[in-house]
Amino acid sequence: MSVKSFGRTELRASLVARESDDHKGIFGHTLIAAGSRGMAGAAILAARAALRSGAGLVTVAVPAGVAATVAGAVPSAMTLALPENAAGAFRPEGVGRLTEYVKERRVTTMAIGPGLTLHADAVRFVLLALAGVPAAAVVDADALNALAQQDADGVFAMLKARRQPCVFTPHPAEASRLLGLKKSEVQARRLRCVERLARVFGVAALLKGRKTLISSGGRTIVNNTGGPGLSKAGSGDVLTGLIAGLWAQMLASGRVSGDLPFRAAALGAWLHGAAGDAAQKDLTEWAATSTDLVDYLPRAFKALCD
Numbered sequence: 001m002s003v004k005s006f007g008r009t010e011l012r013a014s015l016v017a018r019e020s021d022d023h024k025g026i027f028g029h030t031l032i033a034a035g036s037r038g039m040a041g042a043a044i045l046a047a048r049a050a051l052r053s054g055a056g057l058v059t060v061a062v063p064a065g066v067a068a069t070v071a072g073a074v075p076s077a078m079t080l081a082l083p084e085n086a087a088g089a090f091r092p093e094g095v096g097r098l099t100e101y102v103k104e105r106r107v108t109t110m111a112i113g114p115g116l117t118l119h120a121d122a123v124r125f126v127l128l129a130l131a132g133v134p135a136a137a138v139v140d141a142d143a144l145n146a147l148a149q150q151d152a153d154g155v156f157a158m159l160k161a162r163r164q165p166c167v168f169t170p171h172p173a174e175a176s177r178l179l180g181l182k183k184s185e186v187q188a189r190r191l192r193c194v195e196r197l198a199r200v201f202g203v204a205a206l207l208k209g210r211k212t213l214i215s216s217g218g219r220t221i222v223n224n225t226g227g228p229g230l231s232k233a234g235s236g237d238v239l240t241g242l243i244a245g246l247w248a249q250m251l252a253s254g255r256v257s258g259d260l261p262f263r264a265a266a267l268g269a270w271l272h273g274a275a276g277d278a279a280q281k282d283l284t285e286w287a288a289t290s291t292d293l294v295d296y297l298p299r300a301f302k303a304l305c306d
Contacts, residue, residue, distance in 0.1 A: 003191060003213065003220055003221060003222040004221055004222070005221055005222050005223065005224050006221050006223075006266045006267075006270065008304065011266070011267055011270055011304060012304060012305065013256070014246070014250070014256055014263045014264070014266070014267040015256075015267070015301075015304070015305070016054065016246075016249040016250060016253045016255050016256060017255055023056075024056030024057055025056055025057075025252070026056060026252060026253050027054055027055055027056035027248070027249045027252060027253060028055055028056055028057070028108035028109065028245075028247075028248030028249050028250075028251060028252030028253070029055070029056060029057040029058070029059070029105060029106055029107045029108050029109075029248060029252070030050045030053075030055045030057070030058050030059070030107070030108065030109050030110075030111065030241070030244045030245045030248045031058075031059045031060075031061055031080075031098075031101075031102060031107045031109070031110045031111070031135065032046045032047045032050060032058065032059070032060045032061065032077075032110075032111045032112075032114075032240075032241055032244070033061040033062075033090075033098065033110060033111070033112040033113075033116075033129060034046050034047075034060070034061075034062065034111070034112070034113065034114040034115050034116065034237070035060075035062040035063065035066050035070065035114070035115045035116070036063055036066070036084075036087070036088050036089045036090070036115055036116055036117045036119075036122070037063065037065055037066060037084075037087065037088020037089070038088065039114075039115030039116075039117070040062065040066040040069045040070055040073075040115070041115070041234060041237075042114035042115025042141070042234065042237045043060050043062050043066070043070050043114065043115060043237075044060075044069075044070055044073045044074055045114070045234045045237040045238050045241065045290055045291070045294065046060075046111055046114050046237045046238065046240050046241030046244075047060045047070070047074045047077045047241055048074055048238075048241065048294045049237070049238040049239070049240070049241030049242040049245065049294050049297065050077075050111070050241035050242065050244055050245035050248075051074070051076050051077060051245070052242070052245075052294055052297040052298070053241070053242050053244075053245025053246050053248075053249070053268075053297075054245065054246070054249055055244075055245035055246075055248045055249060056248075056249075056252070057078070057105075058074075058076070058077040058078070058245070059077060059078040059079070059080055059101070059105065059107070060074060060077050060078070060079050060080065061079075061080040061082055061094075061098055061101070062079065062080070062081065062082065063081075063082060063083075063084030063088055063089060063090055064081040064082060064083065064084050065084050065088050066088070067079050067080075067081035080097075080098070080101055082094030082097060082098060083097075085119065085121045087117070087119050087121075089116065089117045089119040089121055089122040089125075090116065090121060090122050090125040091121050091125065092121055092124040092125045092128050094125060095125060095128040095129050095132060095133070098129060098133060099132055099133050099134070102133050102134060102135050103134065107135050108135065108136070108247075108248040108251050108252050109135055109136045109137070109138065109244045109245075109247045109248040109251065110129075110133055110135040110136070110137045110138070110244070111137070111138040111140065111240045111241055111243070111244035112126060112129060112130070112137060112138070112139055112140070112143045113126070113139055113140035113141035113142050113143030113144060113240065114140055114141045114142070114236070114237040114240055115141070115142070115237070116141065116142035116143060116146075117142060118142055118145055118146065118149075122142065122146070123146040123149065126142070126143045126146040126147070127146065127147075127150070127158075130143070130147075130158065130159065130162060130166075131158050131161070131162060132162075134162075134163075134164060135164055136164045136165050136166070136247060136251065136261070137164065137165075137166045137167070138166070138167045138169060138240055138243050138244045138247070139166050139167065139168050139169070139203075140168075140169045140170075140236060140237075140239075140240040141174070141236065141237070141240070144168060144169075144170050144174045144177075144178060145174060145177060147178065148174070148177035148178045152178075152180075152200060152201075155201060156200065156201055156202055159201060159202055159203065160202055165203070165204070165260075165261045166201075166202075166203040166204070166261070167203060167204045167205075167206065167243060167247070167261050167264065167265050168197060168201065168203045168204070168205045168206065169206045169208065169236070169239060169240055169243065169265070170197070170205075170206075170207060170208065171207075171208040171209065171236065172186045172187050172190075172207070172208070172209055175193055175194075175197060175207055178197060178200075178201075179193060179196060179197065179200070181193070186207075187209075190207055190209070190211075190213055191213060191220065193207065194206075194207040194213040194214070194215045194220060195215045195217060195220055197215070198215040198216055198217035199217040202217075203261070204216050204259070204261035204262045204264075204265050205217075206239075206243075206265045206268075206269060208236065208239075210226075211223065211224070212226065212269045212273070214262065214265045214266045214269060215262075216259055216261070216262040219259075219262065221266060223266070223269040223270055223273055224273075225269075225270050225271075225272075225273025225274045225276070225277055226269075226272065226273025226274075226276045226277065227273075227276060227277060227280055227285065228280070228285045229276050229277070229279055229280030229283075229284075229285040229288040230272075230273070230276040230293070232288070232289055232290050232293075233290065234289070234290030234291070234293075235272075235276070235290045235293060237290065238272065238290055238293050238294055239268060239269070239272045242268045242271060242272055242297070243264050243265055243267075243268035243269075246264045246267050246268050246271075247260060247261065247264035250263065250264060270300075270304070271297060271300040271301065271304065272293070272300075274299070274300035274303050274304070275293050275294075275296040275297045275299060275300040276288070276293055276296070278296045278299040278300065278303070279292045279293055279295075279296040282296075
């Protein structure tokens with residue numbers, strides 16, 4: 001596999017510069033739709049990463065039963081409690097309130113998927129949200145698994161009709177479900193598969209794993225940061241929130257040009273990996289956790305800017 005990486009100059013050009021008279025509205029509003037009973041941590045990690053990204057505002061939309069837990073864990077974010085079913089997962093009726101909130105609060109980007117479960121209600125919630133919520137979307141985890149249960153042509157048509165772009169962030173098993181392949185086939189043909197994901201669904205696709213790949217369908221790059229210290233539960237949730245927050249800043253500020261979904265995914269992958277490398281160096285690849293990963297994001301930003 002011969003694929004180029006983003007250079008430091010191009011990565012730095014994707015960072016939204018700060019000016020002395022800026023305010024939080026300049027840097028966008030990210031909404032994280034995540035979590036369920038027993039998986040509030042996924043929403044917390046994604047929200048913390050979005051805040052660390054530099055996004056001006058972050059809202060965490062969660063099932064009502066875990067709203068207090070999330071609000072206490074992420075005091076810098078707002079919390080939107082939505083209807084839940086008996087299993088503690090989102091109910092599809094909550095999409096109406098979610099859509100109203102996005103319009104009222106001028107949400108820039110939405111991240112959806114971490115910790116949702118594949119309860120039928122949650123799957124319906126995902127489909128309605130992606131079809132109707134007017135915000136650019138980072139789609140991860142159970143949201144990808146929900147889409148994998150649908151007809152691929154129907155998913156493409158739905159995503160095209162919604163107009164706002166998407167970034168898909170699957171690990172190899174999620175990619176295999178989306179493409180109807182075995183996981184081993186995805187691993188053996190990573191470049192071909194990430195490009196196929198981008199083209200089949202009309203999205204920017206990020207295929208996780210060693211040497212993470214990012215593709216727009218027309219351009220594909222490899223990310224060279226990150227190591228085994230990232231192989232922990234919750235690391236993907238951090239990446240999801242980070243990309244959504246970076247993308248919100250690009251869209252809201254107008255200070256970055258080009259293919260913004262692709263640029264946000266590439267920058268997020270580099271920062272995520274660099275934070276993992278720094279955490280692994282200090283804490284070892286055994287002891288570093290996804291919570292530590294969020295705390296090491298400032299180190300990653302400094303490494304890029306130096």
